[in-house]
Amino acid sequence: MVKDGNVSVSGNVPMSKNEDWWAVWLGLFIFLLGLGPIFGADLLGWVVKSSVWTDISKAIAPISKSYAGMSGITSLILTYLFLLVLTTIGASVMGANVKRFIIGFTVIFGITYLCMVIGDNAYIAATPDKQAKLGVSWSLGLGEMGFVIAMIVGLIIGNFAPGVARYLEEAAKPEWFIKTGIVILGAAIGIKTVGALGLASTVIVRGLCAVVEAYLIYWPVVYFISRKYFKFTPEWAAPLASGISICGVSAAIATGGAIRSRPIVPVILSAVIIVFVAVEMLILPWIAQTFLYHEPMVAGAWMGLAVKSDGGAVASGAITDSLVRAKALKELGINYEEGWMLMAATTTKVFIDIFIGVWAFILAIIWSVFKLNKKQDAASQAADKVSASEIWDRFPKFVIGFALTFFILLFIGLSDPKVVKLAEAGSNQANGLRSIFFGLCFFSIGLITNVRKLWEEGMGRIVAVYAVCLFGFILWVGLFISWLFYHGVMPPIVGG
Template structure:
């Protein structure tokens, strides 16, 4: 059975200290504040563990900061576990959980989840094509976030075949709390990305922003309409699906699901499908770009940013495309483009797409709060005009405010004082390491509390169908057209030119 207090646990209807939404904000802001340390010359989160793509498992984990190189990977992992155990146990206890049972359950969940993350980072599973040579391998599946999926699968196995174990761990399986805390942290990372984009070539930035806005105004409503009209999804499913396909895959689906208060299973199932499709796109699109777009290199780069639905996948596709097109242009036309400009177009486009996550989540949170669209398959529109400002505030997901706060604070601070950007990037990267682990804990927790027999009935088959139809029927091609519209005729500098 799927357990969720998404609709019942509405901020304002329970005391703040008992509310999961508010605890997500507080924990996310606490980690965010620690991440500001490098701005002031203090590295407070450098010990956080980071899992790297590996061929030798003894080198799979290490502290995220070079300043902690003397620390072993195991020590870093243990400190990360203790830190998360402490802050989550405090929050759980205040919210009314059994502290001892939560701590034991969290410890088991953390151990299993992080093992899945490490296994998912095996080079033959996770390495993108542009990284294979450095790792000494000749092939890989290119599934960079497969650790999340492994965590969900293990959770499903335990939840469905070991009910006694699942029941014991359920106290610590808090998927919404983990997701929302992670998204508050994510706001800071998006703010830093935006600051970095401001230093790129002005033409690329302006055109990238225009391309994203125009693409998104087409993508989102069309996917939402198709999902509702032809595949009969409820708004609870259609909105995260439209965001996942239209904006930025996993992060967008999760942020939208939280903003509209969907059941936590919704964005996680969507994320599993998105990750597989990203791998397919990475195999196909750079080759297509090299074959047909080598005379329009910036169009090709922007296309990767608009079409590939994950940060890692889009940037990796941009790097692959950059390398492949430069090689073909040199061979076919004797032109040697400067390295990195196609990757810049892809990255810049993706940055603006990421920024749009917070904007769109905020808009959707207001609309879903006003019209209660998750009720009765979308029949909540009858409540129009009957919802008070207080009710909207009660229903409004507070983590969205946390996301906006961390994003805007770093963005405005960095604009006012550019000297903080370098330190802020270091700190947000470290905080983002904790965000990644929280997302992974969410995936395991979803698996643990989900009845797999209901999974297909929940819409897995139709999700694959609508994703396939929307992605290959129009999103890829609309993205190509918009990239052409804004980047046609813009060329990278030529080496020696």
């Protein structure tokens, strides 16, 4: 179980003591630094980046080519010091023991980043379309496995070295870390949206239709099945529905924060989601090649609707693009231009991502009004009126930060198309820090979790719900919607 002391409760806590607000402030500060390239200043180019590797000496490097002369180790140390200073300021104001926080954060950061590097080994992380380039004949295709490894290591320490875990807990702030990461994520999605708006209008309109499917068809059905047939509480059913229906890890985490679920809930769901994404990536592109080479854009859109992570969907779109084009050339003698199926997959996924924050806001209001996380009978719920201040109190403040970063980048990109590439470079640099915050969250969750309680919380049922919903209707409804909107829409033909 997650210990009560590590569960952030906003309540009437002053802004200066509130983890949600500190997530907004830190996220916005990093976001502002990420705007540097627009003004000719590479302010975050030194941030460390871990790439998929076969030679570990080449695993880490500065994220910007402007810092190509800097070693990976120097970049890693600078990144650690930067995050240490920021988080220590916040922890100190919130009343933490500064000495223990500094020591704890140092250990947590070091272990987490090592796990992320291990997870980027080519045999673990390489997607099928990258294997040849990396010189490996096979891989697991688990691109986010570093997070899961970090959580497992945290679980081992938390359950077999409880004394160490208790000391490190001063710096184990899973909600703070993940919400800061989500604020930064808004910028990346915002600039991706600018790119999507430059695509053919027909693809954009069809991408928007995916929002209706994911949020108004997938989500309520998964939630209903989870509640009625698998007996999950609302605390589990809502993030599970978002994770399976919308955008995997990010949606599950955003929903968990919006409804005030315990931090353990979205992280356990994330581990399951990552595994299923890998399975989909290994299966769906080849199904598309076999049955959809007559309808290439249907195949691409299907990847965006079916694969529940950004990286997995885009990678699946790239694989599908290659496989379907080869099949069409062989069987039909048609040589389609490269990239249009990938465009369909990416656009579909982008528009689904845009509404994560909006959906989190809607769920926050619903959970406030109906008090779905409280064990009350129907009569007491009906009698208990919710004030406007309570709705604001329960509102996930990180959604404000997410919305700000998203709309600022969207406005900048639409106002001056010339700076889109610069804005994208800056958001990618900030996104490197976002990935680290996610990793810190996963390790922290493991550290403060009692593993003996995991199965009591329903891990086996989570896998069952995911399998039933994904293979029972999500894949096939997604295929039908893709066919409905993209049937007859063909990519340009090379030389045509």
